[in-house]
Amino acid sequence: MATETHGAEAASTCVDAGGSAVGMPQLCGDWIGNQVFWLVITLVVIYFVLARIALPRIAAVLAERQGTITNDIAAAEDLKRKAEEAEAAYDKALADARAEAQTIAQKARDDIKADLDVAMEKADAEIAAKAAESEKAIAEIRDSALANVEVVAKDTAGAIVAALGASADDAKIAAAVDAQLKG
Amino acid sequence: MATESAETADGGLVFHPMDQFIVKPLFGHGEVGMFTITNVTLWLFLAIVAVVLMMVVGTSKRAIVPSRSQSVAELAYGFVYKMVEDVTGKDGLKYFPYIMTLFMFIVFANFLGLIPMSFTTTSHFAVTVVLALSVFLTVTVLGFVKNGAGFLSLFWVSSAPLALRPVLALIELISYFVRPVSHSIRLAGNVMAGHAVIKVFAGFAAIAAISPLSVVAITAMYGLEILVSFIQAYVFTILTCVYLKDALHPHH
Numbered sequence: 237m238a239t240e241t242h243g244a245e246a247a248s249t250c251v252d253a254g255g256s257a258v259g260m261p262q263l264c265g266d267w268i269g270n271q272v273f274w275l276v277i278t279l280v281v282i283y284f285v286l287a288r289i290a291l292p293r294i295a296a297v298l299a300e301r302q303g304t305i306t307n308d309i310a311a312a313e314d315l316k317r318k319a320e321e322a323e324a325a326y327d328k329a330l331a332d333a334r335a336e337a338q339t340i341a342q343k344a345r346d347d348i349k350a351d352l353d354v355a356m357e358k359a360d361a362e363i364a365a366k367a368a369e370s371e372k373a374i375a376e377i378r379d380s381a382l383a384n385v386e387v388v389a390k391d392t393a394g395a396i397v398a399a400l401g402a403s404a405d406d407a408k409i410a411a412a413v414d415a416q417l418k419g
Numbered sequence: 420m421a422t423e424s425a426e427t428a429d430g431g432l433v434f435h436p437m438d439q440f441i442v443k444p445l446f447g448h449g450e451v452g453m454f455t456i457t458n459v460t461l462w463l464f465l466a467i468v469a470v471v472l473m474m475v476v477g478t479s480k481r482a483i484v485p486s487r488s489q490s491v492a493e494l495a496y497g498f499v500y501k502m503v504e505d506v507t508g509k510d511g512l513k514y515f516p517y518i519m520t521l522f523m524f525i526v527f528a529n530f531l532g533l534i535p536m537s538f539t540t541t542s543h544f545a546v547t548v549v550l551a552l553s554v555f556l557t558v559t560v561l562g563f564v565k566n567g568a569g570f571l572s573l574f575w576v577s578s579a580p581l582a583l584r585p586v587l588a589l590i591e592l593i594s595y596f597v598r599p600v601s602h603s604i605r606l607a608g609n610v611m612a613g614h615a616v617i618k619v620f621a622g623f624a625a626i627a628a629i630s631p632l633s634v635v636a637i638t639a640m641y642g643l644e645i646l647v648s649f650i651q652a653y654v655f656t657i658l659t660c661v662y663l664k665d666a667l668h669p670h671h
Contacts (some may be wrong), residue, residue: 255440255441257437257438257440259437260440261437261438261441261442261543262543262607262611263546266451267451267459267543267545268545270451270452270459271442271459271545271546272443272458272546273453274457274463275463275545275550276549276595278463278464278467278524279520279524281467282467282470282520283520285467285475286516286519286520288453289474289475290470290474290478290492291515291516291519293475293478293481294474294478294492294493294496296481297481297483297485297489297493298493298496300483301483385451407671
């Protein structure tokens, strides 16, 4: 070890006359009190700065950020759910509309069919009536034609008889024609 | 040590690797009393300033999307918070501000000590012993307050064979009381050794032929010291968490 000179400049037994360290300054007892004193003050100050100001603030910021993130994710989920709901509603509306269109079409078809049936029936009835009427008219015409044939035949027979120069009365001719017509 | 002194004959090499650790008054040349404002005071104060700048000023905007300084502060917060939570469990989070205080102080004291011409407060055993003893005493008191005599089960390894337990108890007891010693010397020793080695390399720079090598060596050591500064702060903090866990849950 160096000689422990206590020079005028040396303020401590741990520093030699030239201002250099004697041994390890870490082991110098003279300085321990000073270091411990200031260290304790430093630690207390840092502790209060951290515990009172910095750490609560950072904790609050982190919590707030976490909250914001959670909220944003929840909002996004909400929007997604809404979009899905809207899509489902749209699909449902589409299906409903399609079904309704089908029922309307069916109804229209049924109505038309019913109308058609009624009209057909009416038409059939009219046709039948018309046919009956026509038949009657035809029968009448045939009857009258027969009667006319008789008249014409009698007239013709009278005329032919007159032409042949013979004379015969109408009653005789009519009876002859009738006899002929009856075959 | 005499050999460190300059006046050896050869080459005029000057080695004063330990001079950087001398405590001296900031004003005047008097004795270093207990309340004297010394270089220790200055660098401890700068550590406070650094902590305030990073943790208070840096976070003053309380932004949801953090600025650079705020994200660093948040990173430090999350780093220590997760460490405490992982090692000691949820019930250790009550002590998070104390552990954060230790971590922030050590980390900033170490890194401020890397500034050239600065004084490294954590290189002194007086400082690290106070830190380690405060942890040791707190943990011991806390262990007895929380668990009563049950805290002693920390030394009684119930999973070991009965015949071995007294021996193990003795070993556990010794290792328990060695904790503050290793806890403090690990930090101060690492920091001091690195700084002294840098100074020794710097002394060699006086020889022109060696000086380039010396500069490279200093640079390499400086890089190593940056690692050491952080790792030692981390080690100190995580050991504190481990000791705290022992106090809260002494059963193996």
